[in-house]
Amino acid sequence: MGPDTEIIAGYKVYNEAAAADYDQSTTSSKTAEVHPLDQLSIPEIALAAKVVRAHYSNQQPATEVKFNTITLKNPIKTEYVAFRDTNGPRPDREAFVIMLTKAHCAVNEVIVSLTQEKVLEVKELHDVLPILTLEDLDICERVARADPRVVVTCAEIGLHDMNEVYFDGWAVGADERYGFDRRLQQGLAYWRASGMDNQYAHPLDFAVVIDTEREEVLRIDVRRVGGKRVPVPRVQHNFLPEFVRDGYVSDRLKPIEITQPEGVSFSMKGNELSWAGFKMHIGFNYREGIVISDVSVHDMYEKRQRMLFNRLSVAEMVVPYGNPDIPHHRKHAFDIGEYGMGLMTNPLQVGCDCKGAIKYLDAIMSTSQGYAAVLPNAVCIHEEDNGLLYKHTDYRDGTVVSARDRKLIISQIITAANYEYGFYHTFSLDGTYKLEVKLTGILNTVPLIEGEEAVPYGTKVAKDLNAHNHQHIFSLRIDPAIDGLNNTVVQNDAVSSEIPIGNAGNLYGNAFYCKKTPLKTSKQGACEYSHETSRTWDIINPNKLNPACEKPVGYKIISRESPSLLCKPGSLVWRRAGFTRKTLWVTKYREGELFPAGDYVCQSTGQPGWPSNETVVDWSERDDKIENEDIVCWLQFGITHFPRTEDFPLMPAEPLSVMLRASNFFEKNPALWVPPSSREADAASRDLDKCCEGTEKRGGVGVGGGKRGSKL
Structure with missing residues (x-):
């Protein structure tokens, strides 16, 4: 490492000289050759900072700046889609810069053209404050x-x-x-x-x-x-090994080895990934962390690549604590809007954070001086076995067909002070996308005085230690493109038939059906989850019908882990975290609307109609038409956590997830292209034979085929 770079908190920081050397040593850093959605490169960050410094040094009086953020400015959607779908012009590379006047709180947004090397726009903001780095x-x-x-x-x-x-x-x-x-x-x-x-x-x-x-x-x-x-x-x-290794039980678990002797099934061209018919672009930024764009899937029946989603990202989360005592009432962390999921990302380690054959991607951030800071191994991409994909046994003749599923996982892990969060964007062979979040790390604790009770707002997890009740509520931003840009969301509710029992049409009272309600305006698009009706939502393309069922093609939103915000309506948290008031919001797409709690969350008051910091609540109130339009879905999910003694001193990972599954999108099961599993194909077939000895005698079958020894 040369004198122009240094390691700070796991990041390799490139000052101006190091960035210039990097620019000379690589051709892949040239702006004309990178994908429009790629994160800014080391030389691009240095160039953006140089242009901004020059702009402000020419002001009267000259202004000293502190950089808060230097990141990619997303290209205008219509221009990018034209480039992606119809070979339109390549969008210019632009940087979005948030800066402060040193020692003051004046916030400026600056847009820099990296192609033209000049400032395009400056906006001075009032009554907002940027992310804490x-x-x-x-x-x-x-x-x-x-x-x-x-x-x-x-x-x-x-x-x-x-x-x-x-x-x-x-x-x-x-x-x-x-x-x-x-x-x-x-x-x-x-x-x-x-x-x-x-x-x-x-x-x-x-x-x-x-x-x-x-x-x-x-x-x-x-x-x-x-x-x-x-x-x-x-x-x-x-809990470190130095303190607990004498308590390890080393003879209970035998090693598990994950091998892929022929290599992985995915391929990457730059940051564009292909796997099992899926194609997508993997991006990364300081705030959302992983951003997945241009998700499409190959339809084996229609023999073409079909669009699913323009963009997927975790856009916000909040952790409100339930103790009303001062100063604990201030503990409601927006870990994305206040600190940045990208900034808090861990450098991942083989064998610990991910196992198997792994592809890593680095993250490139910026410092307050405008230098590029590179975090190695920020994103892990790998495959895992995913259990049973499909199976059927014919009880008459004993024939069996079954196949194993597999999943592609794109993951990152962040450390937010005491807590760790693992985010796993997962794709499986039946066309499903699943976001899984694993919560671990350490509980936030406060001391107890002798005789003081932890209840009702917390749990005594150890002597003199209270861990307060809290919630974790996440927001998944879904920019859909189900076979095209114009989509509609339909609410699905499982309901009993309205026909009284004993009447014609429901003689025995067992009739029930799926009640479908199209959401036509953004006010209607503010929806609660209903356990009573097993509520789901379909994102459909009303302009394209599935030839098998003659219904619009779609993808279904499945979210059963949808706790309500427990803070009182009108409270500080209720105002600031307005996005948590509904399980789903559907709004019309507008440029720049990326974050449901607003662009500037730090010290926000949550007052409605705040022009400098509009939220999804404001966007919903516009009451835009959202039927057969370019729309965005904001899906909330999470858990309410009442701490246990088992959560301390180090919390076992607790998973939660949401899914987007094909719903009349394909003509039939898309996983039928996966060949059935067989005993012969299993590398461990000899061990399998041993564990399956006697199966035929018991009238059963081994994996992948074979007939029963006798008829039922």
């Missing part, structure tokens, strides 16, 4: 440790070495004591007995409020019980 979060800990008032606050509970005190930087939510002239964060305080200690076993009884730009402590909020300070919990709860 990793560099901003580092400021919180450094400033809090050095503040004399914080030192005294720690000394009051017996902590005299500030090197043992740590602060997790969190967005402050909204604090009525301050306005938009201060860029705030709160620091949650912990103690560590050593550098390897689990700090979340030792939470402290106070939080600090920090001005990020002026680098000063504004407030120390101490939680007292009966006027008393809460002692530091001292019991160790360490």
Whole structure:
């Protein structure tokens, strides 16, 4: 590594000189040769920063800037679709830059043409504040440790070495004591007995409020019980191998090896991926992390590639905590809108985070100085066995047909302070897309004073430790293109027949059917989930009928893990996280509407009709026509988490998921192109023979065929 690059928090940072050298050493970095949806390259980030610096240095007076974000500006959809589908002109590469005037909170959006190397547009914003970067979060800990008032606050509970005190930087939510002239964060305080200690076993009884730009402590909020300070919990709860390896049971599990001797079944051309008839583009940005675009599938019956989705991404999430005491009322983290899922991504490791034959993609971010920062192995792409794909046994003659399913997984894992989230975008051989989220990491804890109860708003997970009730609610943004850009959403409800029992048409009272309700306007497109009717939604193309059933082709939204937001209507969280009020929103597509909680979530108030920060609630209220239109679906899903002792000190992964499945899209089962499995095809056939010995004698069949020993 040369003198012009350095490693910071796992990122390899390229300053201007290193970016220039990189530009000279590779031809793939030239803007004319990259895909229009590819993330910005190292030299493109350096170029965007250079153009912006030059623009502001020419102002009177010259302005010193701090870069918050340098990322790809998505091409205009109509122009990109023309390029993709009809060989139209290649869209210009443009950068979207969010910057701050140094030491102040003036926010500017700048659009830079990388093709023309000039500023195209500058917009000054008011009453909004941008995302907190990793560099901003580092400021919180450094400033809090050095503040004399914080030192005294720690000394009051017996902590005299500030090197043992740590602060997790969190967005402050909204604090009525301050306005938009201060860029705030709160620091949650912990103690560590050593550098390897689990700090979340030792939470402290106070939080600090920090001005990020002026680098000063504004407030120390101490939680007292009966006027008393809460002692530091001292019991160790360490989980690293150095502390627990003596308790490992090494003889219970034998090794599992995953091999693909002929290589993987997917191929990549740049960031365009092909697998088992699927084609798609894999993008990445600081906020959404993985972005999957141009998803299409090959129809074996129609003998053509058919579009499914223009774009899929996890666009927002919120984690509201349920304890009403100050300062815990401020704990409702928007991990995408306030911190950025891309910025919090882990560098993945073979054998730990992913197994098998793996393709990794790096992520390219930017720093406050405008340098490119590369995170290696940010995205993992691999295949896994997915169990049974289809099977049928003829009970008369014993013939069997069955096949194994397989899934392609595009994944990333993020660390949001104490929590980890694994995001797994999964495609399977029957044309299904599934987003699975796995929650793990460590519970957010607070200390208990002797005699204090954790209930009703939390769980005592260990001595003197309370873990508060909370929710995790995610928003999947679906930009559909089901056989074309114009689509409609139809709501499906399983209902009993209206015909009374005993009457003609329902003589025995067993009749039920699927009640279908087309959503015609964006107000109608704001929908709740209904467990009583097993509610689903079809995204259909009303302009194309399936020749087998003569119904519109479609893909079905299946989301059964849809908790309601438990904060009271009118509350701060209810206002700020308006997207959680409905399970599904359907809006008409408009350029730039990407984030359901608004472009600027930090310190947002959630007031309706806020021009600088409109949300999906505002978009729904426009009451646009959404029938047979270019639409966007916003799907909410998640869990309500009442902590258990088993969740501490390290939480076992808890999965949740949503699915998009073909619904009258294909003429018949699209997985029939997959050959049936057979014993001979299994590399472990000898072991299989052993485990299946006696099957024929019992009247059963082995895997993939064979007849029963006797008739039933």
